[in-house]
């Protein structure tokens with residue numbers, strides 16, 4: 001069953017846990033992530049990112065998401081991640097994504113507001129939930145610095161855009177960290193949670209450290225995005241062993257992605273969710 005993200009994220013926000021958001025890039029990854037959700041008996045957010053378009057087109061991703069999502073034994077949020085093109089985001093919402101992210105966080109504040117507000121208006125008519133981002137979550141490998149989201153800015157942004165959930169910058173980065181674990185600003189998470197009533201989203205969850213992510217969920221983050229760890233575990237399976245058949249390799253990769261996905265349900269304490 002496909003659902004929008006509003007209800008489940010509001011409950012996570014109130015009760016100090018988070019839902020995992022897993023990016024998928026083919027049928028193998030979406031099947032593995034969904035299997036993890038079904039083992040846990042919990043809802044899942046399955047996401048296609050616009051930047052993965054060269055690997056898997058929006059049409060392919062949408063069809064995979066609808067196919068597996070509608071047959072799933074758990075509620076599935078089909079999410080369009082990091083949509084930087086407003087027209088593509090609207091197209092996705094119209095054609096079946098139940099949740100979208102419009103990412104204009106690279107723009108100036110007023111332009112981010114204008115672009116986000118326009119997408120929110122369109123998507124709310126369709127019953128599709130919208131996530132946007134203020135502050136900037138950088139890329140770990142590119143020295144692209146991350147700046148913490150200011151509380152005042154977040155309050156104004158939510159008020160002006162009527163967005164359903166907000167990606168905030170609290171110390172994580174996209175990709176693999178060059179050294180050690182990032183330093184997350186839990187105080188900022190708590191202050192943001194007190195100041196705004198929409199669920200907060202943490203991007204770049206991969207390799208941020210289990211204790212860090214658990215604390216982030218308890219402090220007020222309702223959704224944590226995981227991609228790199230899933231892709232890397234599939235890569236490592238292929239690198240570390242040789243396989244006699246293609247099917248054996250695929251099976252090992254699928255199993256590794258599922259194990260990693262189940263792990264994050266535990267770290268985020270998603271089992272606190274009650275239907």
Ligand SMILES: [Zn+2]
Nearest residue numbers: 174203204225
């Ligand atoms: Zn992200």
